[in-house]
Amino acid sequence: MNIVFFLLYCCLMIVTPGPTNIMILTTVHNYGVRKAFEFSIGATFAFFILLSISVIFNSILINFLPNIIIILQIIGAIYMLYLAYQIFKMNKSTKNKSQFSSFKTGFFMQFVNPKPILFTLTVFPSFILPYYKSFWQLSFFVILITFIACVAFSLWVLFGKVLKSFLDKYNKLANNIMAIFLVVCAIMISGIFN
Template sequence: MNITSFLLYCFIVTFTPGPTNIVILSTVHNTGTKKAMEYTYGATIAFGFLLVISAVLNTILVTIIPKILFVMQIIGSFYMLYLAYQVYKTDTSKPTVNQTGTFMSGFLMQFLNPKVVLFTMTVIPTYIMPYRVSMPTVPISVIAITVIGFLAFITWVLFGALFKEFLQKHQKFVNVLMALFLAYSAIMIWM
């Protein structure tokens, strides 16, 4: 197993902008770090859970992946477009109840996020199982990848917290930019 390639893949996929990272940044911007952390905890637990599912059910999933991927692409695309619309229309000058910064929304987002689903379905069978199928190796790998994902999410929370004043000053521009990133993510699923 090429550890360098494995780590690069994990870091690139988890740290680059994607639906979860963009929602985290938007949540920090609109409702603060505490709500973003709540969302992050839900996203991290679901991320780890998806990795476990991939590791345990990999051989079964191989036969049905095309059907799952197609359904996930449709649901995920529409959900990301919905999130893009929500981010675009957000107005922090009016007090609102924001449901995107909850533990449950972070948890559920992972199951609808094609980037996460594709990553979790491919990383274990591609980088771990062909080389080591022993009992301690697979669970340790799942834990390591989950920690990398958590670090990526925390990085986006910190980025949002550090630049909160700038983000608030340029709120409309930031909301439009985040909405465009989410819409781009939704469109790229089909490319």
């Protein structure tokens, strides 16, 4: 296995902007670092579960991949459009901390977000399973990739913290831009342009 390409693939897929990272940035902006970490922990835990499921059921899921992807694209796009609407209509005076900033939201979002699902389904057959088969080796890679995700989500929290004063100054504009990013993500994952 080419470890450099493996790590590059993991970092690019996890760190690049996607629905989870945009929601982390939104949570930092609207509810603060503590709530963003709570959201991130939920997302990281779900990511760990997705990786574990991928290792265990990879050969079974590949046979059903087209059907699973279509369903996830539809559910994920609808959920992201809902989140975009909630962010768009949010303002500083009506913030509700239970709305987005929870472990449960971060956890659930990973299961309807095709980006981490596609990543977990592709990273093992592409990089790991051709070279490693034992339980301990596969467990090591699940933990390593989960650690990379945890670091990536933490970087987005830090990024949000650094930009918080700017985002607070332009609250409505920042929320509108993040809502637009989620709409774009929803369109991209919906399969409309495939």
